[in-house]
Amino acid sequence: MNLDLKGKSVLVTGGNRGVGLAIALAFAEEGANVAVCGRDKAALAEAEAKIAAKGVKAKAVAVDLFTAEGCIGAVQAAVDAFGGLDVLVNNASTAVSGNIETLDDEGLMERLTGKTLAYMRCCRAALPHLRKSGRGRVICIGGSAARHAGATALPSALGNSSIIAFVNQFSKTVAAQGITANVVHPPFTKTDRYPKRLAARAKQLGVSEAEAEKSFIKQFPIGRLVEPKDIAPMVLFLASPHASAITGQSIAIDGGSTPGIYY
Numbered sequence: 569m570n571l572d573l574k575g576k577s578v579l580v581t582g583g584n585r586g587v588g589l590a591i592a593l594a595f596a597e598e599g600a601n602v603a604v605c606g607r608d609k610a611a612l613a614e615a616e617a618k619i620a621a622k623g624v625k626a627k628a629v630a631v632d633l634f635t636a637e638g639c640i641g642a643v644q645a646a647v648d649a650f651g652g653l654d655v656l657v658n659n660a661s662t663a664v665s666g667n668i669e670t671l672d673d674e675g676l677m678e679r680l681t682g683k684t685l686a687y688m689r690c691c692r693a694a695l696p697h698l699r700k701s702g703r704g705r706v707i708c709i710g711g712s713a714a715r716h717a718g719a720t721a722l723p724s725a726l727g728n729s730s731i732i733a734f735v736n737q738f739s740k741t742v743a744a745q746g747i748t749a750n751v752v753h754p755p756f757t758k759t760d761r762y763p764k765r766l767a768a769r770a771k772q773l774g775v776s777e778a779e780a781e782k783s784f785i786k787q788f789p790i791g792r793l794v795e796p797k798d799i800a801p802m803v804l805f806l807a808s809p810h811a812s813a814i815t816g817q818s819i820a821i822d823g824g825s826t827p828g829i830y831y
Contacts, residue, residue, distance in 0.1 A: 571808040574599030577650035577701075578807070581633060581642060581690060582660030584611040586759035587709060589618070590796030591657055591803050596622035598804060603627035603646035606660065625650060633660050634682050639689035643697070653697035655807045658687040659709040661727075663761070665720045679723035684730045691738060691749075704747035705807040708735050709799070710818065712755040712826045728753070732818050739816035748815035750806050755822040756784070758793040789824035798823075 573595060583592040583604025592602045596619045604615050609630050616628035627649035631638035647653050662682040664675055687708050698704025713721040714728035732751055739749040756765075770780035785792060799821050805811055806819075820826055 569808075569810065571598055571804055571810070573655075573804065573808060576600045576654040576807075577603075577646060577652050578655040578657065579603045579605070579643060579646040579653060579690075579694070580657040580659055581605050581686070583657070584608055584615040584628070586761070587754060587757060587796045587799050588657070588659040589615055591659065591800045592619055593622065594797075594800035594804055595655070595807075596624045596626070599624060600655070601625035601627075601650045603629065603642075603649055605629045605631045605633070605642040605645070607632060633686040633690070636689050639686055640693045643690060643693040647697055652700060653694055654701040654703060655705045655707070656690060656694045656698065657707045657709070657803060657807075658690055660686060661709070661711075662723075664723045667720055667722050670720070671722065676723060676726070679727035680730065683727045684734065687731060688734055695742070695747075698742075698747050699745050702746055703809065703812075704742070704745070705811075706735070706738070706747065706749040707803050707806050708749070708751045709803075710751045710753045712753050712820060712822050714753060714818070715820070715826050715828060715830065735818075736816045743815055746812075748806070748811065750811075750814060750816070751818040752799060752802055752806070753818060753820040753822065753826075754799050755788075755794055755820075755825045757799070758795045762793075787825050788822075792823070794821065794823045794825075 578595045578600045580592040582588040584606035602619050612628035616626045619626035629645040631642045664678045710728040710731045713724035717725035735749050770777045
């Protein structure tokens with residue numbers, strides 16, 4: 569399938585590692601010019617080099633997406649580098665976890681400010697450029713906690729479910745302008761954070777890391793953990809002209825791990 573992404577201009581927030589980097593590299597492999605943003609300058613430089621190695625234009629920018637200025641700056645850097653913006657992938661996130669008793673107000677708000685509000689700010693900044701594109705695409709990376717909140721997943725559940733509400737509403741306001749907006753829900757994914765999480769799981773259960781990994785895998789009917797490369801193809805499809813009739817939707821790529829039936 570020709571995804572018709574060659575020469576398109578893409579911004580992936582939090583694209584310097586993990587799921588974001590996998591998405592950024594997948595766009596580059598399709599011939600898109602890709603900008604990534606984040607706060608780790610060393611990781612950004614490495615990501616920029618990997619993207620450029622695919623033979624496309626690459627741009628990495630260090631910004632703080634907890635601020636409105638950072639969100640505006642990330643979008644503007646991509647526009648300045650490529651002359652416009654066709655695709656915005658909101659992926660940057662935070663790692664806070666807990667419940668109503670273990671988190672103070674600042675902890676509860678961190679996810680909403682660093683993810684939900686950042687996504688909204690980036691959309692606002694990107695909107696004029698997406699209109700000019702004539703085929704603007706917004707893909708927001710949510711998370712399966714929106715549908716099934718674990719015991720310590722209150723921030724993720726709040727943040728991801730509010731992203732769904734925003735994207736659904738936003739999609740209706742921009743649909744007539746040729747812009748689509750959708751959410752992709754990954755589950756717990758085997759990123760660079762996985763070794764630390766695996767060690768913590770092994771310690772919690774009092775077992776070896778091999779046994780701890782088996783306990784993780786049991787949650788996935790496909791018989792393995794979901795990896796960043798599993799998320800990228802859906803994001804690219806949603807950014808393509810083939811997905812022009814898909815908007816306001818939430819799609820899980822979770823290896824069958826989320827319980828329930830969703831209509």
